[in-house]
Amino acid sequence: MNKNVATEFSYAVPVEGTDARALLSPAAVHPKSLLDLPSGEARESLLAVHGILRAVLPPGKLEIYEAGGGSTSFLPLSVLDRAHVTVVDIDEDQIRNNDYAQQTILGDIQRHRFERETFDLVICYNVIEHLPDVEAALLRFCEALKQGGLILIGAPNPKSLSGVVTKYSPHWFHVWFYRHVRGDKNAGLPGQAPFPTFFHPLVSLPRLEAFARAHGLQLIYRREYESPRFPEMRTRKPVLAALLDGFAVLANLLLPGKADVRRGDYHVILRKR
Numbered sequence: 001m002n003k004n005v006a007t008e009f010s011y012a013v014p015v016e017g018t019d020a021r022a023l024l025s026p027a028a029v030h031p032k033s034l035l036d037l038p039s040g041e042a043r044e045s046l047l048a049v050h051g052i053l054r055a056v057l058p059p060g061k062l063e064i065y066e067a068g069g070g071s072t073s074f075l076p077l078s079v080l081d082r083a084h085v086t087v088v089d090i091d092e093d094q095i096r097n098n099d100y101a102q103q104t105i106l107g108d109i110q111r112h113r114f115e116r117e118t119f120d121l122v123i124c125y126n127v128i129e130h131l132p133d134v135e136a137a138l139l140r141f142c143e144a145l146k147q148g149g150l151i152l153i154g155a156p157n158p159k160s161l162s163g164v165v166t167k168y169s170p171h172w173f174h175v176w177f178y179r180h181v182r183g184d185k186n187a188g189l190p191g192q193a194p195f196p197t198f199f200h201p202l203v204s205l206p207r208l209e210a211f212a213r214a215h216g217l218q219l220i221y222r223r224e225y226e227s228p229r230f231p232e233m234r235t236r237k238p239v240l241a242a243l244l245d246g247f248a249v250l251a252n253l254l255l256p257g258k259a260d261v262r263r264g265d266y267h268v269i270l271r272k273r
Helices: 041-056 092-099 132-143 163-170 171-180 205-215 230-235 237-254
Strands: 003-005 061-065 084-091 103-106 119-125 145-156 217-225 266-273
Touching: 003 205, 041 092, 041 145, 061 132, 084 092, 092 103, 132 145, 145 163, 163 237, 205 217, 205 230, 205 266, 230 237
Parallel strands: 061 084, 061 119, 084 103, 119 145
Antiparallel strands: 003 217, 145 266, 217 266
């Protein structure tokens, strides 16, 4: 399995809560962002991330910074329930639609600075691929993070099939794909995905890991997983999905090792030493 979890956390990745929430309906336990994911590797990885956050974050009130959080949170509800969440986003519509943060700031996460060691957790989910200067944003995250605090990053893999298509196709094609393949009629409207993509070099996992090592961050979770677009297409557009799966199988034969071009996204959790 394409996963790297530090040994001391390998026991702490429950896919379902063991507290009273486990007896409730899924909507009362998990955020909508997780419930909207089709069954598959993306959901499995996000559930593992939730288990690590529940196990590793300190007890009591939490200070959380969602960088580019906008209107959607990918955090477990049990963490959100005991957190003061600050969201910084450059999009006025995303800020206006936010309904979970205690503080919202219209600003640029590449430049916005907080006091040092303010947050227990910084989350940047489906955002760094849209930044011209990822290094500046990451440095701001490290500065604002408490000792022992966590950074959660969710991002696309630039070397995957979906990453290459996204990087080298025009934005209008991304909007068309969201509307006609994914069925999102609001795609491309103000405040709605997809957003313009830059793919700064630090979005690639090897360079992101090198940055982490150079800045005193310990990697405690890493997983590349099949993009949720593939299971979505297998349900909505089975013929197109079959063609893409066939192409992916051929492409994988040409790649070294056990690489899979369908692994279009990744989760990384870093801890400040």
